[in-house]
Amino acid sequence: MFRPKSTLEQWRIFQAVVEYGGYAQAAEKLNKSQSSLNHAIAKLQQTLGVALLEVRGRKAYLTDAGDMFLRRAKLLNQNMQELELLAHNIHQGWEAEIRLAVEIAHPRRPLNRALQNYYPISRGTHLQLFDSVLGGTEEFIQEHRANIVIAGLVPKGFLGEPLSEVTFLPVCHPQHPMALETGLLTSEELSQHLQIVIRDTAKNPKELTGWLKAEQRWTVTNFHEAIETILSGMGFAWIPQHLVEGFIQRQQLHRIRLREGNERKIFTHLIVPAPERLGPSANCLLECLRLSHPLTASYWLNNKKSAEVELSPPTTAS
Structure with missing residues (x-):
């Protein structure tokens, strides 16, 4: 197993000397003696066989090699800080993992x-x-x-x-027969065409009436696959408006006009x-x-403000 010759503390001191502009300033910030910082940097340079800093007057300047090592030192110190913070958070009950569906x-x-x-x-x-x-x-x-x-x-x-409120629109390709109809279509006429539907991710999926009425339907994994299928000229689908409004504006997709139920909304x-x-x-x-x-x-902010008002002590009249 690899055993490092330098220490994390040496790299921390090296970064501090550069960022604070010199040994004296870094010693004050780190609450250490200036001589201990000088010794740490000298030992680090000796161990590496590379000059990291050169002192001109009362200020330390990075060498070309030092500039490259500084970037790595910052990453090393940041990783160590995050590692210890993670351990602290877990000890305090901060979750290592959360799941959002x-x-x-x-x-x-x-x-x-x-x-x-x-x-x-x-x-x-x-x-x-x-x-x-x-x-x-x-x-x-x-x-x-x-x-x-x-x-x-x-x-x-x-x-x-x-x-959020989500509006679903029925869409097809601009050259699809439904797009060429001059009048409004009925739901029965719509059901005569191939419908592209999204696969239910349940272990035992159930088909919901009203959404899967077409006799011919193809099932895809997500809305993006459905859009790609429709862009190729096949079928129609109910797609969230925020996903298709750009295609409709560019006339790449056609919004099907229905006599009833022209759009569907869910929250x-x-x-x-x-x-x-x-x-x-x-x-x-x-x-x-x-x-x-x-x-x-707005609801959440108002509730928080109300809670703050309720928790604040009442003021006495002067």
């Missing part, structure tokens, strides 16, 4: 905004993100296979907070299957998800 119809933009806000405070927690569909999403909730779930339906016995919900098991990292992610979605952000 998301219904694939849920818009990704606010979700990604939440993840961007969560990352700096995640403290090294490993996040597992699962895409799910219909019954598969319900299984994540019922079987407690995820800490947090974003679902289209709230199963009986669980509570959910509305996150996605934020669900915590086992609130009593939620740790501090999952709670941080939960708050980021709430604040990144307009439907819950």
Whole structure:
């Protein structure tokens, strides 16, 4: 096994001398004597056989080699800091891993905004993100296979907070026979054409009436595969508006006009299957998800303000 000749403390001192602009300044910041810092750097350079710093006047300057080693030293010190922080967080009950399951119809933009806000405070927690569909999403909730779930339906016995409104539109290729119709189509006429549907990720999927009415249907894994199939000229599908509006504007896809039920709307919900098991990292992610979605952000902020008002001591009249 490799045994290092240099120490982490030597690399920490080397970085400090450079960043604070000299031995005296670094000694003050590190609460060490200047002579101990001089000795540590001299020993490090001797061990490596490479000059890292040169002193001119009262200031230390990086050599070309030192500049390259400094980048590696910063990474080394950062990794050690994160490693010890991770151990501390686990000791304090901070989760090593959390699982988030998301219904694939849920818009990704606010979700990604939440993840961007969560990352700096995640403290090294490993996040597992699962895409799910219909019954598969319900299984994540019922079987407690995820800490947090974003679902289209709230199963009986669980509570959910509305996150986003999702509008589904029926679309086909601009050259598809349905796109060339001048009048409005009925649902019966629609059902005569090939429908592209998304595979339910449940162990034992159930077909939901109203969504799978076509006699001919092809099943794909996700909405992006469905869009690709339709772009090739085959079939139609109900796709979330946020995924197809660009294609419609560029006239790459055609929005099918129906006599009734021209669009379908659902709400996605934020669900915590086992609130009593939620740790501090999952709670941080939960708050980021709430604040990144307009439907819950105002409600959540108002509730927090109300709680702060209720908890604050009453003022006495002068």
